[in-house]
Amino acid sequence: MIERRPAHVEVSLGAIASNVRALRGLLSPGCRFMAVVKADGYGHGAPEVARTAMAAGADSLAVATSDEGAQLRAAGITAPILLLSEPPVGAAADAVAEGLTPTIFTRECAVDLSEAAREAERVVGFHLKVDTGMNRIGVAADDVVHLLLSLRGLPGLALEGAFTHFATADVVGDWDLERQAARFEETLENMRAAGFEPGVVHAANSAATVLAPRTHYDMVRCGIAVYGLHPADSTKGRIELEAAMRVKAQVSQVKRVPMGEGVSYGFTWRASKPTTVATLPLGYGDGVHRLLSNEMRVLLGGRECEQIGTICMDALMVEVPDGLDVSLGDEAVIVGTQGSAELTLDELAARASTINYELACAFGMRLARTHV
Numbered sequence: 238m239i240e241r242r243p244a245h246v247e248v249s250l251g252a253i254a255s256n257v258r259a260l261r262g263l264l265s266p267g268c269r270f271m272a273v274v275k276a277d278g279y280g281h282g283a284p285e286v287a288r289t290a291m292a293a294g295a296d297s298l299a300v301a302t303s304d305e306g307a308q309l310r311a312a313g314i315t316a317p318i319l320l321l322s323e324p325p326v327g328a329a330a331d332a333v334a335e336g337l338t339p340t341i342f343t344r345e346c347a348v349d350l351s352e353a354a355r356e357a358e359r360v361v362g363f364h365l366k367v368d369t370g371m372n373r374i375g376v377a378a379d380d381v382v383h384l385l386l387s388l389r390g391l392p393g394l395a396l397e398g399a400f401t402h403f404a405t406a407d408v409v410g411d412w413d414l415e416r417q418a419a420r421f422e423e424t425l426e427n428m429r430a431a432g433f434e435p436g437v438v439h440a441a442n443s444a445a446t447v448l449a450p451r452t453h454y455d456m457v458r459c460g461i462a463v464y465g466l467h468p469a470d471s472t473k474g475r476i477e478l479e480a481a482m483r484v485k486a487q488v489s490q491v492k493r494v495p496m497g498e499g500v501s502y503g504f505t506w507r508a509s510k511p512t513t514v515a516t517l518p519l520g521y522g523d524g525v526h527r528l529l530s531n532e533m534r535v536l537l538g539g540r541e542c543e544q545i546g547t548i549c550m551d552a553l554m555v556e557v558p559d560g561l562d563v564s565l566g567d568e569a570v571i572v573g574t575q576g577s578a579e580l581t582l583d584e585l586a587a588r589a590s591t592i593n594y595e596l597a598c599a600f601g602m603r604l605a606r607t608h609v
Contacts (some may be wrong), residue, residue: 243487243566244519245605247573248281250289252465252479259294259476260459266452267330270294270438271319273460274309275301279594280524280601281464284312285608290463291316301459304330306337308451319398319410322374329353333361338397342366342376350574353426354393362397365435368426369417371404378424382431399425401436403452407469411448414445418452420496444468447475466582466593480582483573484600487566488537490516491557499553501546513557514545522550523569524599526589535563535587539576559580572600 261270272295278286287298287309297317300306306318314529319338324331330353332339341347341363355486356360365385368375378385386395401421405411426434438454443462447453448471461468464482492515494500496527515537520525532546534541535555543556557563570577572582582593589596 242518242605243489244487244517244523245607246280246284247483248608249479249481249483249604250285250442250495250608252481253281253286253289253463253484255339256463256465256478256481257290257295257459259478260443260457260462261294263446263450263476264453264457265450269437269439269456271456271458272463273299273321273458275299275321275431275460277303277305279461280597280599280602281466282606282608284309284314285341287312287314287316288462296456296506300337301335301458303331303335306332307335310335322366324350327429330356330398333357333359333561339363340366341394342368342374342384345393347394351391351393355478356368358458359451360393360395362395364398364437365396365401367401367421368398369401369420370413373402373403375401382427382433383544385428385431385433396436397431398437398439398456399428400439400458403440403442403445406442406449406452407471408596409448409471412451415454418449425584428430442468444472447472458589461463461594464597466597480572481581482524482600483499484519484571484604485531485573486517486519486571487530488515488569488571489518489552489565490566491563492516501511501530503547504544505547506533513563515542515555515557515563515569517553517555517571519571519604520553521551524601526591526594526596526599527555529585530591533571533585534580536578536580537563537567539578541580550569585586 243412272290274283274287277283294453299319326349329350333353366375405413439456441452443458443459446457465478467473494512496510496536526550538561545556586593586596
């Protein structure tokens with residue numbers, strides 16, 4: 238039985254398509270575009286985003302786990318899908334079965350993938366992840382040739398791409414980005430000198446796609462910008478993006494609270510005068526962080542209203558300004574526009590001392606989605 242709640246995420250597929258086209262417009266002819274749809278499309282719905290991105294000009298997709306890739310395959314998506322990290326040892330067969338392109342940066346994973354390829358009687362293409370300084374995952378740049386030499390005797394594997402990831406691409410003219418790019422390019426030269434053709438070379442995330450054209454190489458990987466969200470303030474004004482996510486709810490109760498009465502757990506807010514309070518049926522279980530309590534705004538009747546009291550798992554309360562008539566079932570907007578007023582995910586993230594990525598993913602965890 239599907240639970241119906243008067244709160245949901247609305248995703249504009251038209252905005253997704255527009256953003257992909259805008260980002261593609263930054264690329265040189267022949268440069269490929271990979272749309273990153275991990276974490277269920279950053280909370281926007283991976284299958285729907287994937288279909289829209291491909292129709293708008295994306296060449297391939299990227300996910301974080303084999304399960305995410307399997308979800309796309311189950312939805313009928315046949316496009317190339319890169320698994321951005323190694324599958325756990327023992328799980329390579331799942332990636333092979335789903336027709337995913339795995340990432341390799343250890344011999345252990347390569348051995349597992351080779352065995353899975355042999356059992357499937359096929360050659361599996363992989364991308365090599367090079368760690369050029371972010372120090373998260375990947376084979377160290379100095380060890381790349383040694384690793385590739387150790388894989389020469391493994392059957393069923395074909396090197397189809399090489400990539401790295403930038404830690405500071407959102408900082409204009411950053412020295413660390415230049416150092417990572419130079420280290421990556423030197424690694425590619427060393428690979429070729431040792432007889433290994435790197436295949437499709439890619440490094441640029443959303444920020445680098447906008448700010449650092451020299452790092453576009455053969456392909457760019459765009460995630461957050463596909464959803465109309467800027468990776469940093471530095472990209473604003475460089476490209477026009479349209480936010481695809483809107484978060485809405487219907488008022489579930491309206492009540493009059495006397496002066497001096499508290500609202501919600503701990504009574505972190507008390508009425509300084511008789512006040513009308515509207516309750517909305519969503520809370521931190523839906524991605525509205527509890528630390529936003531008494532800090533965020535909500536749109537009601539086209540006006541910004543203060544959220545009051547501690548945000549609960551399934552509910553939050555809003556102070557209704559004098560003169561605003563609010564009734565049961567009225568639409569409230571947490572992210573998006575109402576009339577001439579607008580609340581952005583960036584603003585909400587700033588109030589929560591986090592980034593728009595995190596909130597977008599969080600809203601997608603429990604709230605139902607509609608795609609328009």
